[in-house]
Amino acid sequence: MSPFSGGLKRGGDRLRIPPVALATGFAALVGAALILISGHDPLSAYAEIVRGSLTPQALPDTLNWATPLVGMTLAAAIPLRGGMVNLGGDGQLVIGGLIGALAPLFLPDHGAFGAAVGLAFAGLGGGLYAALAAWGEVRHGVPMLISSLLLSYPAMGVTSYLARFPLRDVSTGLPQTLMIPPDARLHVLSGALNVGSLLIAAVALAVVFVDRRTSAGYELRMRGKNPRFTGYGGVRLGRQAVRTMFASGAIAGLVGAIIVLGSQFRFIDGALITPAYTWSGLMAALLVSGEPVGAIVAAVFFAALQTGGFAMQRETSVPRVLTLVLQAIVILFLAMRRGLGRRM
Amino acid sequence: MAAIAAVGIVKRYGRLVANDGVDLSAEPGEIHGVMGENGAGKTTFMSILFGLQAPDAGEIRVRDAPVFFHSPIDAMAAGLGMVHQSFKLFGSLTTWENIVYGAEPRRGPLIDRRAARERVAELAERHHLAVDPDARVGDLSVGVRQRIEILKALHRDARILILDEPTAVLTPPERDALFAVLKSLASEGRTVLFVTHKLHEVTAITDRVTILRDGRTVANLRTADTDAGEIVRAMTGRNVNLKVEKRPAQPGDTLLKAVDVTIASPSGKLAVDRVSLTVRCGEIVGIAGVAGNGQNELVEALVGLRNPDGGRVEVCGRDVTDGDVATHRAAGLAYIPEDRAAVGSAAEASAADNLAMGFHRRPPLASGPFVNPSAFAERARALIRRFAIRIASERVNVGTLSGGNLQKIVVARELAHEAPALIAEQPTRGLDVGATEHIHEQLVAERDRGRAVLVVSAELGEILGLSDRVLVMFEGRILADLPRGGADEHNVGLLMAGRGVEAG
Numbered sequence: 012m013s014p015f016s017g018g019l020k021r022g023g024d025r026l027r028i029p030p031v032a033l034a035t036g037f038a039a040l041v042g043a044a045l046i047l048i049s050g051h052d053p054l055s056a057y058a059e060i061v062r063g064s065l066t067p068q069a070l071p072d073t074l075n076w077a078t079p080l081v082g083m084t085l086a087a088a089i090p091l092r093g094g095m096v097n098l099g100g101d102g103q104l105v106i107g108g109l110i111g112a113l114a115p116l117f118l119p120d121h122g123a124f125g126a127a128v129g130l131a132f133a134g135l136g137g138g139l140y141a142a143l144a145a146w147g148e149v150r151h152g153v154p155m156l157i158s159s160l161l162l163s164y165p166a167m168g169v170t171s172y173l174a175r176f177p178l179r180d181v182s183t184g185l186p187q188t189l190m191i192p193p194d195a196r197l198h199v200l201s202g203a204l205n206v207g208s209l210l211i212a213a214v215a216l217a218v219v220f221v222d223r224r225t226s227a228g229y230e231l232r233m234r235g236k237n238p239r240f241t242g243y244g245g246v247r248l249g250r251q252a253v254r255t256m257f258a259s260g261a262i263a264g265l266v267g268a269i270i271v272l273g274s275q276f277r278f279i280d281g282a283l284i285t286p287a288y289t290w291s292g293l294m295a296a297l298l299v300s301g302e303p304v305g306a307i308v309a310a311v312f313f314a315a316l317q318t319g320g321f322a323m324q325r326e327t328s329v330p331r332v333l334t335l336v337l338q339a340i341v342i343l344f345l346a347m348r349r350g351l352g353r354r355m
Numbered sequence: 356m357a358a359i360a361a362v363g364i365v366k367r368y369g370r371l372v373a374n375d376g377v378d379l380s381a382e383p384g385e386i387h388g389v390m391g392e393n394g395a396g397k398t399t400f401m402s403i404l405f406g407l408q409a410p411d412a413g414e415i416r417v418r419d420a421p422v423f424f425h426s427p428i429d430a431m432a433a434g435l436g437m438v439h440q441s442f443k444l445f446g447s448l449t450t451w452e453n454i455v456y457g458a459e460p461r462r463g464p465l466i467d468r469r470a471a472r473e474r475v476a477e478l479a480e481r482h483h484l485a486v487d488p489d490a491r492v493g494d495l496s497v498g499v500r501q502r503i504e505i506l507k508a509l510h511r512d513a514r515i516l517i518l519d520e521p522t523a524v525l526t527p528p529e530r531d532a533l534f535a536v537l538k539s540l541a542s543e544g545r546t547v548l549f550v551t552h553k554l555h556e557v558t559a560i561t562d563r564v565t566i567l568r569d570g571r572t573v574a575n576l577r578t579a580d581t582d583a584g585e586i587v588r589a590m591t592g593r594n595v596n597l598k599v600e601k602r603p604a605q606p607g608d609t610l611l612k613a614v615d616v617t618i619a620s621p622s623g624k625l626a627v628d629r630v631s632l633t634v635r636c637g638e639i640v641g642i643a644g645v646a647g648n649g650q651n652e653l654v655e656a657l658v659g660l661r662n663p664d665g666g667r668v669e670v671c672g673r674d675v676t677d678g679d680v681a682t683h684r685a686a687g688l689a690y691i692p693e694d695r696a697a698v699g700s701a702a703e704a705s706a707a708d709n710l711a712m713g714f715h716r717r718p719p720l721a722s723g724p725f726v727n728p729s730a731f732a733e734r735a736r737a738l739i740r741r742f743a744i745r746i747a748s749e750r751v752n753v754g755t756l757s758g759g760n761l762q763k764i765v766v767a768r769e770l771a772h773e774a775p776a777l778i779a780e781q782p783t784r785g786l787d788v789g790a791t792e793h794i795h796e797q798l799v800a801e802r803d804r805g806r807a808v809l810v811v812s813a814e815l816g817e818i819l820g821l822s823d824r825v826l827v828m829f830e831g832r833i834l835a836d837l838p839r840g841g842a843d844e845h846n847v848g849l850l851m852a853g854r855g856v857e858a859g
Contacts (some may be wrong), residue, residue: 225724226716233708237701243660243692244712246683 034344038337045336047331054330063322064315071202075274078208082266083292083311085218089259091301092222093234095145097256099159100289102166103141103263107133109170110270112188112278113178115195125195125265130210133170137264138257140166145256149249155256165282174280184190186280197273214262219303231255233302263289270316298345356419358383358546359404359435359515366399369507371755373399374410379548381563386537386547388557388578391567392759392787393588397550400567401519404548405437406430417515425457431608436508437517446493450486451475454506472701478506484536497646498529505536514541514746517548522556523784526554526645527815527848552787554583554588555816566590568800587788601799604823606635608809610687610776611657616666618652618831626652628667628831633806636775639798639820642811643847649831650811651693654780657809658690659683671775684713685716691772693756693781693811699765702754706746707735709753710768742767743793752791759790766794776807783817815844829853 043053063122064073083100084252090097097103115122144159175186197205222228230251242248267283275282295313299305319335357380366374374396381387391397402408408657414421415432422453425429427437444453448622451472484502492500501521508516518537522530535740537547537560541564549561553847557564558578566574566589574589610824611634620626623765634640644650656663659680678686693699700709711731714720719730735749744763746756753764762782769777779798798821802808812818818825825842827835827850834850 147501224726224728226721227724229711229715229726233701233704233712236703237697239698240701240712243658243680243690243698245684249678249680351736 028325028346034341037344038340041340042337043337045333049329051329053314056323056327056333059323059326060316060319060334062320063326064317069318069322071200073311073315073318074208075203075205076318077311078211078273079266079270079286079288079292080270080295080314081215081307081310082211082262083288084295084306085215085292085303086259086263086266086298087289087293088296088301088303088306089218089231089262090255091235091296092303093231093251093255094238095252095255096156096238097141097144097159097259097263098156098293099141099144099163099166099260100263100292101284102163102290103137103260104267104283105139105170106166107137107189107264107267108271108283109173109267109278110136110264111271112191115191115272122194123198126197126272129195129272130265133264134261135264135267137267138259138261141260141263142253142257145252149252154195155252159256164202170278171280174278176276180277188278191272191276191333195272196276197269205273210265214265215303215307218262219307224304227254287295289325292341298342356383357381357416358385358418359548360416361400361404362414362421364400364403364418365411365413366396366403366408371716372570372583373415374403376572377413377567377570378572378575380566381515381546381548383443383544383546384541385562386541386549386560388561388564389550389567390549390552390554390557390564390590395590395787396565396570397567398519399570401437401517401548404430405435405517406665413837429513431513434512434514435517436505436511436513436515438501438504438519438521439509440519440523442497442504444500444503445492446522449488449491449496450490450492450503450629451488453492453503454478454510456507458511464579474510475506476510477488480764482506482509482536482539491707491835493738497524498526498532498841501525501533502536509540513545515546515548517550520552520785521549522551523627524552524646526851527640527844528852532557552785553816554586554788557586558583590788597796598822599799601801603710604638604802605618606638606823607805609633609635610671611778611809612667612669613653613657614667614669616653616656616663616668618649618656618661619664620652625831627656627663630828630833631666632809632826632833632836633774634809636805636807637802638823639802639808639810639821639828640824642809642826643815643817643851644811644813644828645851646813649726650765650780650828652831654693654778654811657683657778658688684772684774687775689769689777691769691777691782693784695762695765696754700753700761703752705735705750706739706744706753706764707731707749709764710735710738710749710771712768713772738771742797759786762790762794766797769796770801774806776809777801778809778811780811781813782810783812793818815847818842819844819847827851 031189039057046053046056063069066279081148086100087097098269111129114132115125118125118128140162142160144155144162147153147158148155171186171199178188180187180189197207222232230241230246234246234251238248266288270283271278291313292310295309296306297310316334316338319329323329360380362378364377365372377396377400391698403410406427416422422433454475455471460467460474472488484506484538486499486502486506492503501725520531525533534726541547550559561578564576564578564586565572566586568590576585592834613630613632615629615631617625617629618627623729628652632640642650655661657668659675659678659682662677667674670683670688673686675682675686696702708731711720711734717727720726732749739746739749742763744767745760753761756764782794782798786794798808798810810818810821819842823839825847826833827847829851830853
């Protein structure tokens with residue numbers, strides 16, 4: 012009843028170091044201790060991480076690594092912004108990947124057109140598949156948290172079957188489709204970097220713009236803060252859930268097609284799932300409760316950490332798994348500061 | 356000797372000073388009122404007295420001995436008992452189990468059930484607090500639950516009883532019974548601290564009253580030597596007109612209509628049983644009733660938050676029975692919900708965002724699918740000025756506002772819709788005199804602009820003061836439709852308790 016009962020925040024007005032800096036610094040200290048214990052030099056290890064991720068030669072690698080991660084982070088962040096969770100990123104990813112691989116193979120006219128059609132339908136397919144989970148909740152009361160996750164398994168199973176049997180490239184012994192012809196692959200910009208990264212960058216800009224400057228973005232933000240208020244204000248929550256999940260799944264599907272058309276050049280069973288982009292993306296998005304700019308920054312940071320980790324392992328023989336430890340500590344510490352668990 | 360005294364209590368939350376020098380002193384055998392506007396610091400002060408929070412400065416004395424409470428357990432050990440606004444009871448346990456909880460009579464390691472039941476029966480008998488020791492608390496009415504809360508404190512022999520707005524949930528007869536109990540407790544030498552917003556309750560039963568304003572004690576009055584005007588001046592620092600001033604209604608076309616609306620509750624009982632009502636433009640219709648008699652469900656059906664199981668709802672002549680909130684709003688309905696924090700606003704969003712809801716898809720806030728943040732801010736500033744909302748800027752999150760100011764945000768937004776029909780549910784619950792008066796004026800002004808206004812309130816004085824017509828709801832049905840002159844506290848109170856209108 013009192014206005015002050017809401018003001019019970021802990022550690023309210025003390026001198027405050029930005030939590031991100033604090034978490035990163037703390038993680039760096041713990042990491043340094045670990046490196047020392049294992050008998051290496053922490054300073055040179057960290058120098059290699061920075062050199063291996065941010066120097067002009069290394070930057071394309073970092074960005075290439077960041078591309079799917081940023082994409083899947085956005086796919087997770089969009090529903091989170093509205094207080095919903097899409098756990099079905101893997102399913103939407105493989106659907107997009109398979110469509111991306113098949114379009115250039117089966118369209119009569121190859122080339123960039125095939126790639127464009129592949130990307131478009133990959134987004135559509137992933138989007139519709141995610142929207143199915145939302146529809147299940149809106150129409151039949153199946154919690155989206157569960158249905159989005161469970162819908163992933165048939166998607167992975169069916170695409171796996173297709174890659175192993177009817178669509179398999181029989182000239183290899185592996186569960187993968189035929190190679191995409193070179194003229195249908197995404198245009199290379201520099202080193203490993205291709206047009207796909209530009210596409211994801213454009214998607215990221217669009218998401219930030221929609222979030223900040225459109226009615227739909229406003230409604231989604233308000234839903235994330237209080238869904239009952241948003242419904243009472245006249246927003247049709249069911250329709251909003253379906254559309255939001257469509258956008259989320261469409262980005263996941265697009266990421267799948269970008270990986271296939273840009274780096275793997277064929278649909279390989281399991282290759283989209285193994286790097287766990289979905290879950291890293293979900294982590295990054297959770298850290299900032301789905302705020303898009305923060306989510307993008309977090310995803311790029313983690314991508315840099317991981318790329319730098321490869322360089323560190325090459326140059327100093329400190330194992331690259333250290334960067335995963337750093338990442339975990341940053342996440343734990345930030346989650347602690349934000350009290351994420353308490354809101355769930 | 357003072358039974359309890361507080362001297363110079365200070366409590367800060369960050370930059371916010373909730374209590375800034377609160378003094379209070381109450382004698383044994385005294386009923387002591389604690390009054391103040393919302394945000395004056397009453398709740399904070401009470402939670403400090405009861406050991407729920409530690410003060411930053413100041414001292415509490417019990418029977419002239421300084422005490423420091425680390426928790427409510429210390430406070431109870433020192434002889435304090437508190438009846439919270441929302442009861443802290445176990446619904447699945449029986450009356451006696453709730454009462455002895457935490458201080459059970461024991462026989463060895465076991466609870467002595469017989470002694471406990473006898474103790475409860477004896478306490479209830481002695482204090483005229485009729486309860487059934489074996490009833491399950493979840494099945495009992497709020498009035499009975501409150502008695503259980505009081506018995507819980509008495510079981511520990513509380514010498515000092517704190518009641519935080521105890522009458523908010525009671526019918527007038529229940530309230531009178533509570534007052535009788537409090538008086539008899541005081542006559543045994545116990546001290547009662549009685550927190551309330553309601554003036555007539557202070558004048559009815561307190562011996563003295565401490566008045567808080569902006570976190571400070573501004574007055575300590577002997578009730579017999581003061582009057583309502585002086586108390587209000589102390590609370591608000593100005594003269595406030597307590598009556599709702601309005602001209603007779605001039606009703607016209609029916610804008611809001613329910614025909615035989617029926618809603619089943621999960622238990623299978625009818626929450627709303629064939630309710631029909633009409634609200635015409637230019638009139639205020641009030642629905643009186645003790646909370647929980649189907650008002651919530653009825654309003655949900657009227658605003659589109661749920662679809663009725665039977666019957667029809669019309670807004671401005673359009674059948675919206677099967678529509679959702681968007682349909683109802685589009686047909687011309689604005690709605691001030693009962694729970695301003697859970698439904699009427701988003702605490703973690705700015706005032707600008709809160710005030711924009713519902714306006715965010717049309718000019719000037721939007722053009723096409725795009726929104727214009729500076730238009731959001733401009734519009735929010737205009738509403739903040741027009742409704743005199745006390746807030747630092749439109750960028751502040753509304754979760755930091757006091758109840759009255761948050762309600763003004765909700766009211767400002769809903770009235771800005773200029774919808775022909777308006778439903779206001781508990782529009783002034785928990786608000787102080789100043790904010791209540793302001794909102795009542797706004798509702799009457801809406802009526803005079805030719806809008807149809809439906810007010811749902813458990814506050815009888817509010818219903819009687821505002822309404823041109825009074826409907827009384829009891830157990831899902833409308834028991835009576837009384838014209839303004841035909842409704843008074845007595846007959847509406849009886850109807851609220853479920854008794855039929857006496858003939859003639």
